[in-house]
Amino acid sequence: ETGVTQSPTHLIKTxxxxxxxxxxxxxxxNTVSWYQQALGQGPQxxxxxxxxxxxxxxxxxxxxxxxxxxxxxxxxxVNALELDDSALYLCASSRAGSGANVLTFGAGSRLTVL
Amino acid sequence: DQQVKQNSPSLSVQEGRxxxxxxxxxxxxxxxxxxxKKYPAEGPTFLISISSIKDKNEDGRFTVFLNKSAKxxxxxxxxxxxxxxxxxxxxxxxVHSDYKLSFGAGTTVTVRA
Numbered sequence: 001e002t003g004v005t006q007s008p009t010h011l012i013k014t015x016x017x018x019x020x021x022x023x024x025x026x027x028x029x030n031t032v033s034w035y036q037q038a039l040g041q042g043p044q045x046x047x048x049x050x051x052x053x054x055x056x057x058x059x060x061x062x063x064x065x066x067x068x069x070x071x072x073x074x075x076x077x078v079n080a081l082e083l084d085d086s087a088l089y090l091c092a093s094s095r096a097g098s099g100a101n102v103l104t105f106g107a108g109s110r111l112t113v114l
Numbered sequence: 115d116q117q118v119k120q121n122s123p124s125l126s127v128q129e130g131r132x133x134x135x136x137x138x139x140x141x142x143x144x145x146x147x148x149x150x151k152k153y154p155a156e157g158p159t160f161l162i163s164i165s166s167i168k169d170k171n172e173d174g175r176f177t178v179f180l181n182k183s184a185k186x187x188x189x190x191x192x193x194x195x196x197x198x199x200x201x202x203x204x205x206x207x208x209v210h211s212d213y214k215l216s217f218g219a220g221t222t223v224t225v226r227a
Binding site: 004031033035040041042043044045048050055056058090092102103104105106107108 | 118120148150155156157158159160163203205211213214215216217218219220
């Protein structure tokens with residue numbers, strides 16, 4: 001059983017640029033969530049995708065957007081990068097209807113915005 | 115507005131002794147609580163959970179206690195082992211919005227040999 005894999009692991013961008021982060025969900029999982037973890041803080045919910053549609057969203061502006069593909073993999077896109085977007089971005093997958101919101105996380109993509 | 119709080123950023127404990135991690139929450143709609151463990155350069159991994167209809171759940175060396183009236187939960191690790199050294203996150207989900215977890219800032223546990 002493969003876990004959640006994310007790419008790239010590290011990247012550096014400059015303010016105003018755009019970034020795309022990728023995630024492959026765990027085998028058998030059909031729901032993908034994205035979280036932002038700033039330094040010294042816990043993960044913060046960005047949004048969740050189920051059946052290729054956004055299923056819920058946290059307190060993040062529209063320049064944070066996502067996609068889910070038929071194979072349940074997902075992308076997180078951030079436009080017009082700001083310095084405060086520097087963080088570890090975690091992808092997590094789960095199986096809808098499993099009865100408990102137990103997420104399986106990837107190791108994350110660490111984004112630095114200069 | 116942080117709805118889940120872990121007020122102790124770090125905890126140091128001797129091997130074989132008990133580790134007690136605390137977590138407080140403010141949202142009365144939270145009905146499911148989880149603990150995750152995170153090693154450096156790895157994603158958080160699920161450790162143990164508890165539903166609001168229970169006040170205790172045990173899994174091997176790990177026990178979670180829930181006090182709903184105080185909006186407080188704790189994780190007990192007995193006995194602590196060197197491999198338990200990690201960051202521990204408390205998380206919660208709410209009725210009708212169980213698609214998202216709200217996390218605390220984490221507690222770094224160091225188990226001394």
